[in-house]
Amino acid sequence: MARGNRDDILEEDKKRKVNKAGIQSxxxxxxxxxPYRGYLIVGLISLALSALATLGFPLLAGKLVDAADNKAGGYSINQVTIALMGILLLNAIFAFLRIRTFANVSEKSLRDxxxxxxxxxxxxxxxxxEERRVGELTSRITSDVQQLQDVLSFTLAEFLRQAITxxxxxxxxxxxxxxxxxxxxxxxxIIVIGAIIFGRYIRKLSKRTQDSLAYANTIVMETLQGVHTVKAYTNEVYETNRYSNALAKVIQNALNGAKYRGLLVSFIIFVVLGGIVGVIWYAATLYSQRIITAGDLISFTLFTGFVGASVAGLGEIYSQLQKTIGASERxxxxxGQENEETSFPEKETLKQVGDIAFSNVHFSYPTRPDIEVLKGINIQIRNGQKIALVGHSGSGKSTITSLLLRYYQPSVGNILVSGINIEALELKELxxxxxxxxxxxxxxxxxxxENISYGKPLATLDEIKAAARKANALEFVEKFPEGFSTIVxxxxxxxxxxxxxxxxxxxxxxxxxxxxxxxxxxxxLDAESERLVQDALDELMKDRTTIIIxxxxxxxxxxxxxxxxxxxxxQxxxxxxxxxxxxxxxxxxLLRLQFEIS
Ligand SMILES: Nc1ncnc2c1ncn2[C@@H]1O[C@H](COP(=O)(O)OP(=O)(O)OP(=O)(O)O)[C@@H](O)[C@H]1O
Known part of the structure; x- marks a missing residue:
């Protein structure tokens, strides 16, 4: 399910237009x-210089051939070779600088x-x-940020390099x-239009293949998870048939896709390579008429190769940018979401804490606004008192404590702690x-x-041990060879x-x-654990206002x-x-019922 969702998102990204709003986000x-723009500027300059140095390569390679024919404007083969090596060296240095500085910028800004x-x-x-899936949120930090990382460390540089080339x-x-x-x-x-038409159709077909494969995989997942049920109903053959039928669909779609991919390759071989043959034919004709030199022929061919490669590269970069715009929008x-705490001009502080009062509290969960879970709750708890909330499952016990912690706001009514409305308190203070x-x-x-000191991160080991002793935890913790350092x-x-x-x-x-x-x-729990936990709870509840669900x-x-x-x-x-x-x-x-059950 979560995977399907992710695929949908990716599919949406592919359709995203690289428009003004997208570029803005x-x-x-x-x-x-x-903050890292200094590095970025060094990276961009290195990139431009390395792209220009790369373009010097075809020119000088042609000159080298011409030097052999004494047509290189008086430069010898050795001189041109040294220049060529110099350009290669410069290119190597700039490429190193570019990669290093871009990595610096991308790694640090992505960490931020x-x-x-x-x-x-x-x-x-x-x-x-509650309105979102955990998987969806974690993918913001993982996949979406990864997408930006690819762009910052590689695609952006590649885009500029290809554009300059x-x-x-x-x-x-x-x-x-x-x-x-x-x-x-x-x-x-002709080449570009042909490639676009074929490309689009092939993408559609490959999406169809992926969908049918995802469906087939779901069958495997379901049956493996529910293997007990499959076996209990001796449905092994039925499931195998279901799976092989699903795979038949995959094959059908994949073969259909392969037909168009094959046609694209044929098109490329015939038209693209045919085009190249045409250009070389024309160049050879010019050479035979001595209009251009052998060096020109080589330079031209290399240049054309570079330019052609950058056109192909830009197409790939465009689809990367589409995905990045989706990621950056998310x-x-x-x-842009608002934090839990909204700012309050005058926050109150709690001096003496203990009394709690719920007064006519009504509440509906934001995800189900039509159902009122609490319909006018009045509770008075005095400092140090221990109260219990009892009721069947779903009657609203946990909801009452969630409201006290201000995870949610009541729709009507107030909750007071020591006479102060909890909405007037900073969350941390409450x-x-x-x-x-x-x-x-x-x-x-x-x-x-670390787990024990979660509520007091600066606690000393002695304090942690003392707390563990009171909680009846010391004995079992000390039985582990690593004691309190045991990883859980x-x-x-x-x-x-x-x-x-x-x-x-x-x-x-x-x-x-x-x-x-x-x-x-x-x-x-078993009787012994129950006793240990209950004793620990009794110790914890001493002198504290306590609400027991x-x-x-x-x-x-x-x-x-x-x-x-x-x-x-x-009631x-x-x-x-x-x-x-x-x-x-x-x-x-309820008492009678529990008594009868036990
Ligand atoms: N996060 C939520 N979003 C929407 N409805 C919720 C949410 N949490 C609880 N509810 C609904 O609110 C009602 C009260 O739930 P609550 O968890 O407070 O009951 P409870 O008495 O603590 O139950 P239990 O004894 O089973 O823990 C239930 O009908 C429940 O379905």
Whole structure:
């Protein structure tokens, strides 16, 4: 799916016109190059000089032959050869300078673009991420930036080199060999028009082949992922047939494409090479009539080769530029997004933190504005109090905590912390006082110590150890040969659910926030792990205002107050004892249900 998306984007790029708006967004991205413009100028000068030096080559090569016939204006073979070697040397030096300086410009400016994009991404609001796929966003930093890199380090230089070769080459040809050049240029239009027509059709056919191949690959992916189902239904032969039918389509499209590719090659052989034969025929005729020298013949042929190659090169560069304009437009769009934090003239600070109040809070998710998830929530939590949010799955428990963290804004109503509307606080000021132990603990690729100190990056190892001890994590961490330096995350040691939770608890203990959100894990741990995690949580909750998103009622008997959510409203509230006695109450029913299940 994600791949299909990427292909669509690439296909769109191919159709993109290199127009004013596109070039403008490309140039806007160019502001990242500005700090390195000194290098760029050196690179451009080297490039121009190396292109000109290259054009000196055909001239002198012809002169060398003429020198053998004593027709090189009095220069000897050796003198012309030394000049030729000199030009080659200059060319080599300029080429080195060009590549080195262009690499310097492209690598550094692309690093700046990547950092700017990443910085933008991490500062965007949660709703932004919900509207987009992660794959799509990462491809901004990877593929789109790579596309710019290709252009900055190679295509741009190539474009200028080819353009200089083409323009200066044709001018020189016209000056030195006007008749021959006009004859050669006359063959151009047929070649160019023919190549464009064929090229377009072939691209269409190759897209068709790619699409059918992508479809065939999907079959392989699906069946391998669902291999159990295939086997359970003994559908191996059916799937093989499905795959080979899909491949038959691929073959049909590919062969059709090959027919036109073959025709293009025949066209090129006959018309292009025929054109060259014609030009050489004309040149040979002029030579036989002694109108031009043998050296002229060689110079002219080499020049024509260079000019012809630059025409072909420019075609390829045009399609590169189309893709780059697509990439730079997407990068510019992302960089133009507004940050999560909008500026506030007078931000308040939290002096004494603890009391929390939700007052008549209504809320719909930005991606589903028609469905009201919270329909008037009122909650009062006093400093140090521990409350639990209870309700069936999807009743809005996590949404309440997301609003407290200001991931989203309520559509109606206010949320106050210590009497201050959280919208009047800077996000950093609000969030630094809140700690979370989530349901699914994500550990970042790094050491255990780094993972624990995520909420307090400057913590000392002793502080980290103390937090781990309180979180009941010290023992298992010290059992690893590398202790706190043990690498976890995707490429490191795999920790069990209970161990990951204790790391998250240590992380929260170290952060030492006044307000705590505990999203209780749904997957149950074995009795021993459960006890270790519960003890660690009890330690963490001490003296902190705590909101528990409760999934298993057994663990919340000790809380001070319980809010029971249903249908976006608080339907019941009270202590465990109040609620469990209530006849036909939601809470008492839930209790009974859980009791019966366990
Ligand atoms: N990011 C989102 N975008 C759109 N709708 C959402 C989003 N997150 C949750 N919802 C919807 O909002 C409602 C409340 O979800 P919420 O996650 O707050 O429930 P919950 O009580 O925490 O559920 P659970 O116990 O399963 O975690 C659900 O109907 C859910 O489908």
């Amino acid at each position: 490309f140039l806007e991205i160019f502001k990242f190059v500005r 673009i990547r950092v700017a994009l990443y910085d933008k991404l991490v500062h965007l609001s949660i709703p932004f991420f 083409l323009v200066v080459g044709i001018l020189l040809l016209l000056v030195f060999y006007p008749k021959l050049t006009l004859f050669m240029l006359a063959t151009f239009p 990068i510019r769009e992302l960089l 969030r630094k006082h809140i700690g979370i132990v989530p349901q699914d603990v994500l550990l970042f690729g790094g050491s255990i110590a 995350g995707e490429r490191g040691v795999k920790l069990s659910g209970g161990q990951r939770q204790r790391i998250a608890i240590a992380r929260a203990i170290l952060k030492d926030p006044e307000i705590l959100i505990l999203d209780e894990a749904t997957s149950s 409760a999934h298993r009622l057994a663990t919340i008997r000790k809380v001070d107050y319980i809010y029971v959510l249903s249908d976006g409203l608080i 019941e509230q009270g202590t465990h004892d109040d609620l469990s006695d209530k006849e036909n109450g939601i809470y008492s029913n």
